[in-house]
Amino acid sequence: MPSWIEQSIARGILTTRYPHAPASDAEVPLTGRAPGPKDPGTTPRSAIDSCPVGAIAATTVDQGKCIRCARCLARGFAFAGSVESVARARAELKTGPGAVPTAARPVPLAEFGRSLHVFLVDVGSCNACNLEVLGIANPFYDSQRLGIFFTNSPRHADVLLVVGVPTPEMREPVLRAYDAIPAPKAVVAVGACPISGGAFARNPGLVGPLDGILPVDVYVAGCPPTPVAILDAIRAVAGRARPAEEA
Ligand code: SF4
Numbered sequence: 148m149p150s151w152i153e154q155s156i157a158r159g160i161l162t163t164r165y166p167h168a169p170a171s172d173a174e175v176p177l178t179g180r181a182p183g184p185k186d187p188g189t190t191p192r193s194a195i196d197s198c199p200v201g202a203i204a205a206t207t208v209d210q211g212k213c214i215r216c217a218r219c220l221a222r223g224f225a226f227a228g229s230v231e232s233v234a235r236a237r238a239e240l241k242t243g244p245g246a247v248p249t250a251a252r253p254v255p256l257a258e259f260g261r262s263l264h265v266f267l268v269d270v271g272s273c274n275a276c277n278l279e280v281l282g283i284a285n286p287f288y289d290s291q292r293l294g295i296f297f298t299n300s301p302r303h304a305d306v307l308l309v310v311g312v313p314t315p316e317m318r319e320p321v322l323r324a325y326d327a328i329p330a331p332k333a334v335v336a337v338g339a340c341p342i343s344g345g346a347f348a349r350n351p352g353l354v355g356p357l358d359g360i361l362p363v364d365v366y367v368a369g370c371p372p373t374p375v376a377i378l379d380a381i382r383a384v385a386g387r388a389r390p391a392e393e394a
């Protein structure tokens with residue numbers, strides 16, 4: 148049996164070319180993309196009624212609420228080609244003719260160095276967002292080559308990454324983690340749960356959304372978001388743009 152070194156040489160480099168090439172269909176499947184009406188000028192009433200989280204309105208789709216359930220696809224909607232799912236302001240997650248324009252290029256939040264250290268807190272997730280977040284550190288996405296590292300202490304962190312919909316029990320722990328991070332610091336809300344409550348938004352026992360508890364700097368839509376979107380969000384903290392804009 149060949150050694151792992153021989154196998155690695157035979158396979159060649161498998162690490163994604165992100166951020167120097169656009170994300171492939173395999174890296175961002177359809178459900179990682181934003182839904183919208185096939186005919187941009189028309190939002191069928193049946194699509195509005197089909198959405199279980201109230202994400203669809205007459206002139207907008209709130210990507211921060213969308214849980215990618217695909218129920219609207221049979222009612223004149225489709226998942227779009229765009230993989231953009233990162234925003235600096237909550238309102239920017241709305242797409243469609245009634246949406247506010249988004250900034251073409253992210254502005255650095257603060258004078259971060261070339262590396263960013265990330266502290267992850269799960270305030271009540273289904274675990275899918277956790278898996279996608281941890282995926283950025285695997286050999287394929289290899290976040291370390293971009294200067295992005297996980298840390299086990301908030302005192303060593305620059306970025307607080309939050310997954311899940313905030314529960315009463317996790318309110319104080321996430322606030323303590325935020326307070327322990329030295330300035331400058333940024334908060335990234337990953338997935339529909341911390342952004343809007345997602346599938347659990349109507350649960351009266353929750354204390355979300357996250358921006359009612361902490362100042363959120365970057366929002367990543369999706370349920371769950373893809374690793375590419377999560378990398379986009381962390382890079383946006385330091386003002387680094389999408390690959391196509393950097394090429
Ligand atoms: S995919 Fe589901 S949650 Fe998203 S807009 Fe369509 S119906 Fe609503």
Ligand code: SF4
Pocket residue numbers: 214271272273274275276310311312337338339340341345346369370371372
């Ligand atoms: S956003 Fe979706 S995938 Fe992420 S924790 Fe919530 S329910 Fe799970």
